[in-house]
Amino acid sequence: MTQNRLFRIPALVAAGALQTLAFAPFHLWPAALASLGLVLLMCSARDAKALFRDGWFLGMGLFGSGASWVYVSINEYGMTAAPLAAIMTLLFAMGLALFPAIAFWCWGRLAGSHSTRSLWLFPAIWTLMDWVRGWLLTGFPWLYAGTAQVDGPLAGLAPVMGVHGITFITAATAALLIAAWQHWRGATRWVPIGLTAAALLPWLLAPLANLFEWTKPQGDPLSVAAVQGNISQHDKWDPEMLRKQIRIYRQLTEPLWGRDLILWPETALPATQGQASQVLDALESRAFDTETTLVTGIPWYGNSPHYPEPVFHNSLMTVGPGQGTYHKQRLVPFGEYVPLESLLRGTIEFLSLPMSVFQPGPQNQSPLQIADASSHPAICYEIAYADFVAQHAQSTGFLMTVSNDAWFGRSLGPFQHHQIARMRALETGRELLRGTNNGITSIVDREGRIRARAKHYERDVLRGEIQPMSGSTPFMATGSWPVVTLAAVMIVFGRQRRGTETA
Known part of the structure; x- marks a missing residue:
């Protein structure tokens, strides 16, 4: 157990830090998809207490690397000594890491130990976490996976569903691909093929949205x-x-x-x-x-x-x-x-x-x-x-x-x-x-x-x-509410209910 935890902690921190490569100035948008895929491989179908820790270490990797610029503001221009500035930056990342920690705890409570339910709920949980983070306590609407797609294949969907909608598709793609991989050794190949096709479909269709001129x-x-x-x-x-x-x-x-x-x-x-x-x-x-x-x-x-x-x-x-x-x-x-x-x-x-x-x-x-x-x-x-x-x-x-x-x-x-x-x-x-x-x-x-x-x-x-x-654009008319509502509906109908089978 100790050896497993020693491996898990740096792996989760690395998975979070990997997302930073999706954003400018690196512009490696597949890194966000890879990061979420690694998270699902390591965290799917775990209990709520363990997932709280997992989410926190994941958040430390994401915000500790992606929001590291806070140190410059505090130290160089805030006239704060380097050790204290480093501590304040660390506390900032630790506080932000509570968002994925709490979200992952909810994920564990809602999904139980059922792996399929866990994969179904993940895109909804991740998207709602980002949305809440954008307004709670004035909000920190930064480092959304969807933002990286401004130069990616899903860019055409931004006028339709906004940054949270693109984040949802990114997370859903990771979940579908992991589900396809899990079913690959099953009795039939049609299930993983269908899941893979469903994962790739938005990425293939999104460029067609560029044909619409909303304005x-x-x-x-x-x-x-x-x-x-x-x-x-x-x-x-x-x-x-x-x-x-x-x-x-x-x-x-x-x-x-x-x-x-x-x-x-x-x-x-x-x-x-x-x-x-x-x-x-x-x-x-x-x-x-x-x-x-x-x-x-x-x-x-x-x-x-x-x-x-x-x-x-x-x-x-x-x-x-x-x-x-x-x-x-x-x-x-x-x-x-x-x-x-x-x-x-x-x-x-x-x-x-x-x-x-x-x-x-x-x-x-x-x-x-x-x-x-x-x-x-x-x-x-x-x-x-x-x-x-x-x-x-x-x-x-x-x-x-x-x-x-x-x-x-x-x-x-x-x-x-x-x-x-x-x-x-x-x-x-x-x-x-x-x-x-x-x-x-x-x-x-x-x-x-x-x-x-x-x-x-x-x-x-x-x-x-x-x-x-x-x-x-459609997004200007509706805002983020359609994707937030979709995520809430997925949770309501996909959550573990009392008395149901969880294994």
């Missing part, structure tokens, strides 16, 4: 530009560097006036709208003279609905002929606000980061108006929420997102974040303009393909066009 061009393309200032995170909130940062962005922007839209990244102006009033006035005058809308990230301070006192928002505001200001709704814990602030604030420097006092903006905000098109923006982490983006993309022409991925350093984080943004473009049938401080700044078409991108980790300007679209 269509509306109006003329917009001439756009995104300015990438490549400001060091160490300098960004230094008051003595404020003038230099503004000068960099204005110099990079000067040749761009006359375009329909110029996009500056998240908190490109590291001062509130009141403190930066003179700069904003000068930019507005230039914008009106050239009929250009400038959209910039800025910390916004003032009276806001639902708050009795003036508050800070992480915001985007238009300058020039465009209209609208957007306040970020989905904030990052510890980065933009501190949970249990009265207890934690000041205990370590990481919990006192600059501008970690933001409040979430109100719901049902109006989209930004740019030329003859509109866009409901997403700031940084918000682009990871599939249903949030799909809901707000309705009645808008294109997607726009900004971020300051300098927090991630030279880690996996910026590449994963960009891949997630590409999946949102694919799900909504909308082109995407993404502006960041140091990369990855890009233009993505409605099929999730990169049309143009700026140089990474350099000061650069991206020029191009964005075609506004009209119409809705």
Whole structure:
């Protein structure tokens, strides 16, 4: 038993880490399928207590490798000593690993020791775990197996069923292939052949979905530009560097006036709208003279609905002929606000980061108006929420997102974040303009393909066009509810019932 456990633990951690290879920058999407297949081989038809441990070690492999970029944020930019940063990163992974641990415990309780029932329930359990992880305690909608398919054979299904639907198909494929392998030595070959055919069918049919055009061009393309200032995170909130940062962005922007839209990244102006009033006035005058809308990230301070006192928002505001200001709704814990602030604030420097006092903006905000098109923006982490983006993309022409991925350093984080943004473009049938401080700044078409991108980790300007679209994809109309409902139905009808045979 001890030897078996000594082998099982590293094997499960390795199986979890294998999924990380499915995502950017590796783009080895079969790794997700292989990972889930290994999980089923090791974990199918075990008791609930054992599966809780299995799920936890699997989660440690997945989040310990795939979310390792958290260490860079805490250590390099959070000014936390390396040993403490490593402990905090480990605790972060341990906490996230509880999601697969609890899900696997439920899997054991629902399936019992019946191997066929276990394989039937696995895709539903895995998908529901991902869905819950995306919203519980603000959510961590990252490292979904379906995201890796933005460059894979299942990409055509994203506008139909979204990232969770593709994750479900990936997990179901693994379960069917394992079931086929288990039946291969049976009395008849038709059962494993049928199971294998069922596993491969979605992968063969999914490319045909690309023939459907759920959205269509509306109006003329917009001439756009995104300015990438490549400001060091160490300098960004230094008051003595404020003038230099503004000068960099204005110099990079000067040749761009006359375009329909110029996009500056998240908190490109590291001062509130009141403190930066003179700069904003000068930019507005230039914008009106050239009929250009400038959209910039800025910390916004003032009276806001639902708050009795003036508050800070992480915001985007238009300058020039465009209209609208957007306040970020989905904030990052510890980065933009501190949970249990009265207890934690000041205990370590990481919990006192600059501008970690933001409040979430109100719901049902109006989209930004740019030329003859509109866009409901997403700031940084918000682009990871599939249903949030799909809901707000309705009645808008294109997607726009900004971020300051300098927090991630030279880690996996910026590449994963960009891949997630590409999946949102694919799900909504909308082109995407993404502006960041140091990369990855890009233009993505409605099929999730990169049309143009700026140089990474350099000061650069991206020029191009964005075609506004009209119409809705099926996913925009339904969100994740069809696949969540399907998973729930599979559990209700496939679970072990009291008094039934479990062997």
